[in-house]
Amino acid sequence: MQQQTSVFGKGLLQHFEFHPEYHNLNHGSFGAAPRDIRKHMRLHQDRYEAMPDRYLRYEYPAILDESRAAMAKLVNAPLDTVVFVSNATTGVNVVLRNLVWDDDGRDEIVYFTTIYGGCAKVIDYVVDTSLGKVSSRPINISYPCEDEDIVKSFHATLDDIARAGKRAKVCLFDVVSSLPGVRFPFEAITKACRDVGVLSLVDGAQGVGMVDIDLGQVDPDFFVSNCHKWLFVPRSCAVFYVPLRNQHLITSTIPTSHGYVPKTGSRFNPLPPSSKSAFVNNFEFVGTVDMSPYVCVKEAIEWRERVLGGEAKIREYIQMLARKGGEATTRILGTKVLDNASQSMSKCAMVNVALPIDVGLASASTQDWMMRTMSKEYKTFVALIAHEGQLWARLSAQVYLDIEDFEWAGHMLLELCKRVKNRENSKI
Incomplete structure (x- = not known):
């Protein structure tokens, strides 16, 4: 197919479904998907309605794999490390609710004060329900500041944690902070976490489709990024990346479903047998929800290449x-x-x-x-x-x-x- 040329600006509104009088200046909150991608989503919804069992059990997994492969290529990650969840907050929940905290009560979740409020509430919930096993510690940021100041603040906080007899287990931080909307030095903080043995949990809610993401280079311990914001995938879809070295830490989806492998032995699974890894199989089916946005990822990436260059x-x-x-x-x-x-x-x-x-x-x-x-x-x-x-x-x-x-x-x-x-x- 011949590649179309495109001029950025108002001419592209023809591809979207905004009200003619609406000025969408807040794409960063909920995103927007082009009309062609939404048609692709409805096509799969119709296929699901026409033959529910055939589609979900035997067709959908292979189509989903195509989207996973397209996303893995986009973010430079191995295919078996990439799955989809409904949104970035879900990915943060999955990580923090799967991590096991030491009984000695010294573990701490470290975070920056500019993280998304919903993710901060996840930290609060985990701390509140841990029965004293884990606490949290904020790193205050006052913008404007330089990237190196943020890295220094991270190390200074780790020193405070050590002096308090605690240990930092995981640090949560952004790719682009939400409020205010500024780029965060996630690459440098990921490296800083790796250097001191702290797990890095990167909230890229504002990430894929807006800034260049190279997971092979950055190498975080956990990464999640919404696809329905800047990548033009219909709501709700986020890429969830866990490198092979950490997949044993993520034993359950939210909610727990058929992919969970219990310690007490196997249970009946009504879905077709799969040869995929436990991690990939876990996230392939998480209850009956609308997963049609997930199968639009490949189409969205191709649309952006074909129409926008x-x-x-x-x-x-x-x-x-x-x-x-x-x-x-x-x-x-x-x-x-x-x-x-x-x-x-x-x-x-x-x-x-x-x-x-x-x-x-x-x-x-x-x-x-x-x-x-x-x-x-x-x-x-x-x-x-x-x-x-x-x-x-x-x-x-x-x-x-x-x-x-x-x-x-x-x-x-x-x-x-x-x-x-x-x-x-x-x-x-």
Whole structure:
């Protein structure tokens, strides 16, 4: 098939199903899938409906393997280390709920304070239900800061843990932090974990499709990344990577299903026999859920190559647009972009722009009003973050956007801030 050429920007909206009046400036939260990929998903849903047993038992596993192979190639990982789960939070749950904590109570889960709130709650749950076997320890981050400062903070925290008579067992950190949306030095922290014998759990919820992921080079202990955000796979799908050396640590899916191998002996499994590894077989069927997004991964990767020119060109455009779009937005707002001197924080497809409003005026209820008003009146949504005494707006760059969209966002945010200053919200 002849490769199509494509110009990034508004012309690509024809491939998506947004409302004509909607400005999707928040791709980083829930993603979006092109119409052709959604049709592919519905095709498999229809095949499932037509012959449920035939499809699920005998056709789906081979189709799923094709998606796994496409993903393994994309992230440079062995096929037997790659499976799919519904989302990144599920992958983090799988790891933290499978790890076994020592009875001496000295184990600690280390995490950075900018991790996703849902994953922080997973840590809380594990600690709360461990009967004192494990505790958690945060590493505080105040942006902007340089990558080397983050690595130093990691080592300083490990020193604190040692002085307290504890030991760090696993460290959870991002590829690109969610709020604020900045690139995290996940490669350097993965190496730092490996150097000191701490398991690395990488939450790449914002990862695949936005930044270059080379798992063969980075070599984390556990990695999960949503495919339904930046890779254009329909919701809900995430790649879950566990190297062979650690697969014995992951004995159960969530929920536990037929793939679990109990210590007490074998149990009846109604599914066809499989020659795949215990790890791969475990995640192939996890109860009756809609797994059609999983079989869209290969199609999405091929669509991005055929229509958009491939991953490198996509990354180049969306990262350029985030940078230039952020500059255009702050010129309108008269503010600044959140970044460090080396600009390593902004090497992604999200940008955080400061709002011209006193953070003391922007209470949690005011921020809620602003985001609700965006959705209802302006037909858009931009996440707001209070960080280090400043209110920030996080904007996502994507192939179907251009500079005009960021300029529109700048005027929208400026008007919204003026409405807050004028006490338009009766709850302020």
